[in-house]
Amino acid sequence: MDLQSPVIVEVLLDLPLPRGFDYHAALATEEDVGRRVKVPWGTGQKVGVIRALKHTSTYPADKIKEVLEIWRDVPPLNARDWQLLEFCSSYYHYPLGQTVLAMLPPALRRVGGWQPPRRVRQPRKYPSQSSAPPLNEAQRSVVQAILQQPNFAVHLIHGVTGSGKTEVYFSLIEKVLERGRQVLLLVPEINLTPQLEQRLARRWPNLNWISLHSGVSEKERARRWLTAQTGAARLVLGTRLAVFTPLPELGLIVVDEEHEASFKQQDGLRYSARDLAIVRARQGEFPIILGSATPTLESWHNARTGRYQLHHLRERAVPGACLPQLTLAPTMQEGLPHWATVLHETLSRGEQVLVFINRRGYAPVLYCPNCGWQAACPRCSVRLVVHRRTRQLRCHHCGLEQVLHESCPSCGNVHMETRGEGTQQVEERLRNYCPSARLLRLDSDSLALKGSWERAREQILDHQVDILVGTQLLVKGHDFPDLSLVVVLNADQSLFSSDFRASERLYAQLLQVAGRAGRAEKAGQVWIETDYPGHPVLLALMQHETENFLDQELALRRQMGWPPFNYLAILRAEARDVGKVTVFLEEARQKALTRGGEGICIFDPVPSTLARKAGFHRWQLLVQGAHRASLQVFLASWVDELRALRSGRSIHWVLEVDPWDC
DNA sequence: AGCACGCCGACT
DNA sequence: GTCGGCGTGCTC
Ligand SMILES: [Zn+2]
Ligand SMILES: [Zn+2]
Numbered sequence: 001m002d003l004q005s006p007v008i009v010e011v012l013l014d015l016p017l018p019r020g021f022d023y024h025a026a027l028a029t030e031e032d033v034g035r036r037v038k039v040p041w042g043t044g045q046k047v048g049v050i051r052a053l054k055h056t057s058t059y060p061a062d063k064i065k066e067v068l069e070i071w072r073d074v075p076p077l078n079a080r081d082w083q084l085l086e087f088c089s090s091y092y093h094y095p096l097g098q099t100v101l102a103m104l105p106p107a108l109r110r111v112g113g114w115q116p117p118r119r120v121r122q123p124r125k126y127p128s129q130s131s132a133p134p135l136n137e138a139q140r141s142v143v144q145a146i147l148q149q150p151n152f153a154v155h156l157i158h159g160v161t162g163s164g165k166t167e168v169y170f171s172l173i174e175k176v177l178e179r180g181r182q183v184l185l186l187v188p189e190i191n192l193t194p195q196l197e198q199r200l201a202r203r204w205p206n207l208n209w210i211s212l213h214s215g216v217s218e219k220e221r222a223r224r225w226l227t228a229q230t231g232a233a234r235l236v237l238g239t240r241l242a243v244f245t246p247l248p249e250l251g252l253i254v255v256d257e258e259h260e261a262s263f264k265q266q267d268g269l270r271y272s273a274r275d276l277a278i279v280r281a282r283q284g285e286f287p288i289i290l291g292s293a294t295p296t297l298e299s300w301h302n303a304r305t306g307r308y309q310l311h312h313l314r315e316r317a318v319p320g321a322c323l324p325q326l327t328l329a330p331t332m333q334e335g336l337p338h339w340a341t342v343l344h345e346t347l348s349r350g351e352q353v354l355v356f357i358n359r360r361g362y363a364p365v366l367y368c369p370n371c372g373w374q375a376a377c378p379r380c381s382v383r384l385v386v387h388r389r390t391r392q393l394r395c396h397h398c399g400l401e402q403v404l405h406e407s408c409p410s411c412g413n414v415h416m417e418t419r420g421e422g423t424q425q426v427e428e429r430l431r432n433y434c435p436s437a438r439l440l441r442l443d444s445d446s447l448a449l450k451g452s453w454e455r456a457r458e459q460i461l462d463h464q465v466d467i468l469v470g471t472q473l474l475v476k477g478h479d480f481p482d483l484s485l486v487v488v489l490n491a492d493q494s495l496f497s498s499d500f501r502a503s504e505r506l507y508a509q510l511l512q513v514a515g516r517a518g519r520a521e522k523a524g525q526v527w528i529e530t531d532y533p534g535h536p537v538l539l540a541l542m543q544h545e546t547e548n549f550l551d552q553e554l555a556l557r558r559q560m561g562w563p564p565f566n567y568l569a570i571l572r573a574e575a576r577d578v579g580k581v582t583v584f585l586e587e588a589r590q591k592a593l594t595r596g597g598e599g600i601c602i603f604d605p606v607p608s609t610l611a612r613k614a615g616f617h618r619w620q621l622l623v624q625g626a627h628r629a630s631l632q633v634f635l636a637s638w639v640d641e642l643r644a645l646r647s648g649r650s651i652h653w654v655l656e657v658d659p660w661d662c
Numbered sequence: 663a664g665c666a667c668g669c670c671g672a673c674t
Numbered sequence: 675g676t677c678g679g680c681g682t683g684c685t686c
Binding site: 663664665666667668669670671672673674 | 675676677678679680681682683684685
């Protein structure tokens with residue numbers, strides 16, 4: 001090596017450019033690759049990561065600036081970390097610099113965002129009461145089967161609600177920890193609760209484990225992340241963002257509720273934490289476990305074709321627990337609903353009731369019966385939602401708030417009416433049916449205050465509440481043992497959605513809601529209000545035959561050429577000016593058609609589901625590929641052309657690979 | 663992405 | 675006459 005030539009480092013920065021920037025760094029060595037640096041940038045400074053050392057640069061020598069600081073107090077990213085980042089950057093067609101910076105905890109991305117702590121904190125210690133409950137036969141055989149393969153393998157555990165999946169995870173985690181390897185446990189955002197953390201703490205009182213999610217303060221998140229990187233933390237419990245945590249001795253990843261949409265990042269680097277976790281396991285040559293009561297069709301297909309190993313947990317682990325009894329009932333236009341009797345019976349037994357309606361507010365429509373006028377958001381292509389308590393009209397997409405109209409702005413009629421029901425109106429209706437029952441409404445409006453979830457949970461567990469009215473928020477990740485009746489309202493709305501994933505999602509949601517009824521020893525009841533009792537999703541649900549449903553749905557996907565039998569990418573574009581959006585997408589389409597590719601199908605640009613949001617017109621262009629590899633080849637050259645399009649400069653656009661909604 | 667520079671429309 | 679719109683180019 002030429003000792004005379006000055007050392008140059010290539011630094012990756014958080015910029016939408018597919019290249020690094022060269023700086024002088026006289027004292028840099030190969031050990032510094034993967035370290036964070038402070039560099040001058042224009043008039044200011046930025047944090048970057050050293051990608052490589054070199055001795056020459058194509059950039060004019062007199063313009064190359066000096067690195068201001070190399071932070072050597074923490075370990076550099078290692079070869080495995082780079083392997084994942086490079087895969088991620090190329091697969092999602094996202095600049096490497098932005099990918100690297102996105103994986104760092106926020107405090108480590110900014111100049112002055114991180115000071116090493118004065119004193120090394122002692123890992124938290126909990127009272128020692130480590131207890132591993134005995135596994136049943138089914139659980140034991142799954143654990144045995146998975147332990148037999150220490151190398152890369154994807155295991156899909158299909159476990160019905162209450163089948164004791166978590167104990168299987170814990171048992172496997174324990175074995176891997178004993179072998180001296182680190183473990184990553186990924187759970188949906190909504191499931192990462194203090195209760196889950198306590199459960200881990202009780203199970204491993206003396207283990208150094210950390211929990212990583214967006215609720216942790218920036219400083220603390222960086223501190224915990226670094227303990228994982230140094231190998232001090234042995235177990236990481238985290239949401240999707242934790243999939244990037246550097247873990248030098250990683251030996252197992254568990255993705256619980258693998259079907260959950262929160263594993264998909266919906267802005268910036270639009271990755272699937274589940275898919276990246278699988279890639280990470282393959283790169284690191286260790287097993288990964290996906291678990292769900294309602295696996296995604298992608299995973300199910302891989303299991304059916306033998307690429308994943310399928311394991312079943314068919315029995316409920318809790319002794320005596322049985323499946324809830326399911327009833328479909330037509331909606332009632334007037335008078336008492338069909339479920340009114342069972343509601344009263346349940347309450348009179350002193351048991352709790354959950355009424356599920358996936359729509360907050362009082363009513364989704366305010367209209368004038370005289371002229372037909374409807375309250376719409378001026379900035380979005382949606383109707384405004386009536387919030388009666390605050391006497392407001394609100395847009396749930398852009399946050400716009402208006403005072404509720406007293407009269408029709410179009411014809412002056414003073415008798416305005418609402419249509420449809422939200423949580424607030426259901427709450428009101430239930431107060432009329434059961435005036436003496438104690439009601440609690442749980443949606444993002446009533447839970448806006450910090451700590452209100454915790455308070456509500458205690459009230460419910462303490463049986464200070466008889467009827468719960470709520471949205472999605474209420475259903476996921478929480479068990480309420482006294483709950484024995486679940487009523488699902490307005491399920492029909494999602495029955496005829498145009499999204500090809502609608503059935504899969506509805507099935508998962510309904511099964512999860514149903515699972516809330518009658519845990520423990522009590523048999524529960526579930527009533528679903530529907531006018532389409534013959535719908536395949538409802539039929540499958542009635543039969544409790546998830547695997548048949550998945551097979552049927554898979555056959556339909558194959559027939560229609562939808563994923564997992566084809567691969568998708570979406571080019572999304574938005575701007576205040578519709579013309580600019582459509583011109584860009586049309587040019588993009590022409591480029592795509594000219595380029596073409598094996599098995600590549602280019603669709604026409606169409607408005608997005610939410611065609612206008614906060615004043616921005618949103619359109620999209622779907623690309624379908626028969627094979628993952630050929631789609632990747634096509635996308636790689638297509639994005640280069642897109643970046644060169646002048647019409648793309650005055651709009652926002654993103655390319656999304658494997659979109660979860662289209 | 664930011665941030666500067668630069669050139670045309672409607673304002674004190 | 676200037677304030678400000680956003681189109682264009684640059685950042686090692
Ligand atoms: Zn009117
Ligand atoms: Zn709006």
